[in-house]
Amino acid sequence: xxxxxxxxxxxxxxxxxxxxxxxxxxxxxxxxxxxxxxxxxxxxxxxxxxxxxxxxxxxxxxxxxxxxxxxxxxxxxxxxxxxxxxxxxxxxxxxxxxxxxxxxxxxxxxxxxxxxxxxxxxxxxxxxxxxxxxxxxxxxxxxxxxxxxxxxxxxxxxxxxxxxxxxxxxxxxxxxxxxxxxxxxxxxxxxxxxxxxxxxxxxxxxxxxxxxxxxxxxxxxxxxxxxxxxxxxxxxxxxxxxxxxxxxxxxxxxxxxxxxxxxxxxxxxxxxxxxxxxxxxxxxxxxxxxxxxxxxxxxxxxxxxxxxxxxxxxxxxxxxxxxxxxxxxxxxxxxxxxxxxxxxxxxxxxxxxxxxxxxxxxxxxxxxxxxxxxxxxxxxxxxxxxxxxxxxxxxxxxxxxxxxxxxxxxxxxxxxxxxxxxxxxxxxxxxxxxxxxxxxxxxxxxxxxxxxxxxxxxxxxxxxxxxxxxxxxxxxxxxxxxxxxxxxxxxxxxxxxxxxxxxxxxx
Numbered sequence: 001x002x003x004x005x006x007x008x009x010x011x012x013x014x015x016x017x018x019x020x021x022x023x024x025x026x027x028x029x030x031x032x033x034x035x036x037x038x039x040x041x042x043x044x045x046x047x048x049x050x051x052x053x054x055x056x057x058x059x060x061x062x063x064x065x066x067x068x069x070x071x072x073x074x075x076x077x078x079x080x081x082x083x084x085x086x087x088x089x090x091x092x093x094x095x096x097x098x099x100x101x102x103x104x105x106x107x108x109x110x111x112x113x114x115x116x117x118x119x120x121x122x123x124x125x126x127x128x129x130x131x132x133x134x135x136x137x138x139x140x141x142x143x144x145x146x147x148x149x150x151x152x153x154x155x156x157x158x159x160x161x162x163x164x165x166x167x168x169x170x171x172x173x174x175x176x177x178x179x180x181x182x183x184x185x186x187x188x189x190x191x192x193x194x195x196x197x198x199x200x201x202x203x204x205x206x207x208x209x210x211x212x213x214x215x216x217x218x219x220x221x222x223x224x225x226x227x228x229x230x231x232x233x234x235x236x237x238x239x240x241x242x243x244x245x246x247x248x249x250x251x252x253x254x255x256x257x258x259x260x261x262x263x264x265x266x267x268x269x270x271x272x273x274x275x276x277x278x279x280x281x282x283x284x285x286x287x288x289x290x291x292x293x294x295x296x297x298x299x300x301x302x303x304x305x306x307x308x309x310x311x312x313x314x315x316x317x318x319x320x321x322x323x324x325x326x327x328x329x330x331x332x333x334x335x336x337x338x339x340x341x342x343x344x345x346x347x348x349x350x351x352x353x354x355x356x357x358x359x360x361x362x363x364x365x366x367x368x369x370x371x372x373x374x375x376x377x378x379x380x381x382x383x384x385x386x387x388x389x390x391x392x393x394x395x396x397x398x399x400x401x402x403x404x405x406x407x408x409x410x411x412x413x414x415x416x417x418x419x420x421x422x423x424x425x426x427x428x429x430x431x432x433x434x435x436x437x438x439x440x441x442x443x444x445x446x447x448x449x450x451x452x453x454x455x456x457x458x459x460x461x462x463x464x465x466x467x468x469x470x471x472x473x474x475x476x477x478x479x480x481x482x483x484x485x486x487x488x489x490x491x492x493x494x495x496x497x498x499x500x501x502x503x504x505x506x507x
């Protein structure tokens with residue numbers, strides 16, 4: 001049957017799967033094929049059932065057990081239904097943003113005391129320096145809000161919503177270079193292949209909107225085109241979880257999701273029939289082989305079909321009033337900008353997207369930090385404040401957790417040359433700053449302290465494992481009980497080392 005004839009025969013209802021022009025012998029041949037993985041799957045199941053049946057419910061290749069555990073979540077009443085993670089890739093300088101150190105002005109160009117540095121291993125970019133001159137921030141700080149948050153003048157708009165967030169000044173991490181550090185904070189492990197935090201949340205809590213992905217990723221257009229850290233899909237990968245829990249990246253040009261539109265000449269009814277046909281064959285395959293990823297493929301095809309309607313509606317901003325553009329700024333009209341992505345995050349929060357992550361790059365300020373920071377902060381300041389204010393005025397901030405930060409901090413000493421108005425900073429894992437707002441966070445507080453050089457944590461340290469445990473807790477999940485059996489281990493987002501919920505941050 002020719003495609004035009006089939007299209008005309010479909011009508012408004014579309015054909016059943018049995019009407020598809022797929023020869024029965026082809027289906028039989030396809031089902032008879034056995035890959036190495038399928039053979040091993042069958043063999044593994046036979047051995048498992050021949051052994052202790054009770055163990056099957058706990059581990060190995062037990063998708064049923066995993067689904068049962070996920071169905072038991074949340075562990076307790078959540079404060080947040082959804083989360084928006086604003087990730088500043090490249091590591092913002094805490095000394096120039098949230099960790100005010102006025103006493104450093106008197107130490108300009110003095111060597112950082114060895115007692116402070118403590119023999120720390122340095123990156124190859126500054127390890128050969130003969131001096132480590134202290135570089136105070138050139139940016140003024142002022143107190144804002146009822147609690148008196150110290151906020152750099154780089155963030156005049158964000159300062160206006162200071163009473164809505166809690167600043168964590170005592171963050172620290174294990175990695176000193178970008179790739180392992182950004183993997184560690186996003187997946188709990190420096191080695192690729194583990195699920196991202198968004199994937200864990202998707203797996204554990206599921207969807208609040210069947211027509212949109214549970215986990216959405218937005219990468220922002222570059223405000224600076226030098227020293228940019230690469231981003232890869234492993235930062236929003238599902239790892240060993242089912243692939244349906246991976247982040248869906250929305251694009252700024254063409255189809256928001258690649259191949260979302262039907263090919264030219266293929267009407268929706270034919271696409272529906274094709275999906276039904278493939279789903280029928282996948283169900284037969286699952287019945288014979290039992291690979292849990294087969295059901296994931298069926299679910300993904302169905303989601304893709306529903307997204308053909310839901311995503312264009314999501315990205316159609318024509319219904320936004322002028323007041324919204326005044327709030328987010330004119331850049332929000334340009335798809336792919338950070339401002340546009342913040343507005344999209346609010347729209348996704350309204351529509352029940354469980355986890356939205358916005359990446360903003362360029363924060364790797366080894367040289368010319370003052371000039372770069374002005375551009376970067378101007379790009380994110382107004383939209384970030386608008387997102388917080390917009391969520392609050394719509395009644396969404398109370399149950400939407402917002403997180404802002406990067407993968408580590410920057411050194412107090414200058415990398416390269418130092419002048420009164422120019423300096424750079426190297427990577428620094430020992431301390432950095434982040435903030436959290438909404439979703440059960442105690443607003444207007446500052447947690448943790450660093451020393452006079454913003455080099456070491458001296459009070460209330462918060463490791464990124466603690467941060468991830470706290471994010472899960474606010475969403476109603478006990479990080480210690482939230483596991484997935486893989487390679488014989490009860491895998492967790494927070495790993496095997498100690499992690500604690502930072503209860504001081506909870507409202």
